[in-house]
Amino acid sequence: MKKMRPFILAIPLALLLVQCKKTIKEPTTSGENRTGIPEAFETVIDNTFANYTTFEQYWNYLYPWGSDHNGTARMYGSSTDHNHIYLDASGVLHIKAAYITWNEGNSSSSPYLPIHYHSGAINAKFQVLVNDQFPNYEIRGEFQAPSVKGSWPAFWLTGVNSWPPESDIMEFKGNTNVWQNTFRTSSDVSSIITNVSSPGSWHQYRIWMTKSTATDVTIHYYIDGVWKGQHTGNFVGKPMYIIINMQMEGSSGSPGPTADTYLNVRNVYVGRTRAF
Numbered sequence: 001m002k003k004m005r006p007f008i009l010a011i012p013l014a015l016l017l018v019q020c021k022k023t024i025k026e027p028t029t030s031g032e033n034r035t036g037i038p039e040a041f042e043t044v045i046d047n048t049f050a051n052y053t054t055f056e057q058y059w060n061y062l063y064p065w066g067s068d069h070n071g072t073a074r075m076y077g078s079s080t081d082h083n084h085i086y087l088d089a090s091g092v093l094h095i096k097a098a099y100i101t102w103n104e105g106n107s108s109s110s111p112y113l114p115i116h117y118h119s120g121a122i123n124a125k126f127q128v129l130v131n132d133q134f135p136n137y138e139i140r141g142e143f144q145a146p147s148v149k150g151s152w153p154a155f156w157l158t159g160v161n162s163w164p165p166e167s168d169i170m171e172f173k174g175n176t177n178v179w180q181n182t183f184r185t186s187s188d189v190s191s192i193i194t195n196v197s198s199p200g201s202w203h204q205y206r207i208w209m210t211k212s213t214a215t216d217v218t219i220h221y222y223i224d225g226v227w228k229g230q231h232t233g234n235f236v237g238k239p240m241y242i243i244i245n246m247q248m249e250g251s252s253g254s255p256g257p258t259a260d261t262y263l264n265v266r267n268v269y270v271g272r273t274r275a276f
Contacts, residue, residue: 044126045270049093052079059122061085064160064241068107071152071250073097073119085120093265095120095246097151099258113250121245126270128157128240130209130217134272139169139242140206140222141268145199149174150256152247153263155205157240165235167219170205174252178205180221182231190231192221202266211236242270 048058061077068074077085084096097119104115128137145153155170166183173179176199180192196203206222217235221228246263249256 040274040276041271042274043269043271045124045268047091048268049087049091049266052082052087055087055093058125060125061120061122063121063243063245064123066108068109068115069121069245069247070107070109070111070113071247071252072107072113072115072254072256073117073246073248074104074107074115075121075245076118077120077122084118085122091266093122093244095122095153095244095263095265097246097248097261097263099256099260111250116256117248119246119248121243121247123244124242124270126242127160128209128242128270129238130211130236132211133275135211135275136273137209138206138269138271139209140204141169141244142202142204142266143170143199144202144262144264145170145172145178146246146261146263147172147174147176147196147199148257148261149253150249151261152250152252153245154247155244155265157242160239160241162238165233165238165240167207167209167231167233167235167240169207169221172199172252178223180205180207180223180228182219182233184233192229192231194223194228196223204267209235244268 045058048054056079062075063069076083086094088094097117099117106112106114130137141155143155151174153172154168157167159165164183164185168179168181171179176196177193178196181189183189204224208220209217212218212232215234215236216232218230218232220230244265
């Protein structure tokens with residue numbers, strides 16, 4: 001999802017923080033587990049898809065910058081429009097991309113592709129910010145992701161004030177390979193590519209992001225609890241949006257499907273440690 005983001009001022013909103021003691025057990029740079037000292041741990045986002053009241057307390061509709069991005073889907077959704085973003089009674093969020101047959105012009109974002117779909121995106125009201133006070137973040141979610149040519153679902157972080165930083169926790173581009181990327185610049189990017197058996201079944205995608213130097217974070221990527229690798233980026237002190245979207249075509253190829261395409265989401269979780 002490597003496109004420049006317009007500058008947007010985020011409005012701070014009060015979020016429920018559940019505090020507890022936790023012994024952190026995460027990979028070292030070799031990928032092995034370590035046991036750290038007890039730290040104050042805060043749950044920031046959890047179980048937010050139970051109903052629309054809770055959902056809208058923690059999530060905004062659309063991208064942080066609006067309805068368009070780098071594919072051929074224009075995002076729709078609001079508190080009164082649940083045609084493309086809706087919840088079910090089991091706590092699952094559904095995002096539907098629907099093919100359109102009329103001319104709706106082109107995307108307002110580079111590379112300005114023609115709009116072929118109406119779809120949905122959400123972004124968290126909470127922003128990830130790694131610093132001395134909050135040196136560790138865990139971000140995860142479970143997804144049933146489409147892998148048909150032209151489908152481009154993603155679960156990702158991107159910079160609030162600049163691009164990069166970016167971390168793609170889950171990105172499918174028209175096949176069964178999931179991309180987990182870290183962008184340091186537009187040309188300096190690290191990628192882990194994993195073939196996922198049946199991406200349309202439930203799978204968990206997760207990162208553990210930890211402050212490793214005064215300027216750098218190390219991001220550990222997981223699929224279904226299995227560590228896949230790590231990247232480093234100079235993301236300390238740079239706030240990041242959390243985004244889930246069902247984009248279409250673009251990097252996932254074309255033509256895309258004419259049938260409705262769904263991204264299903266549950267159990268999205270964000271937690272962080274607070275330094276003593």
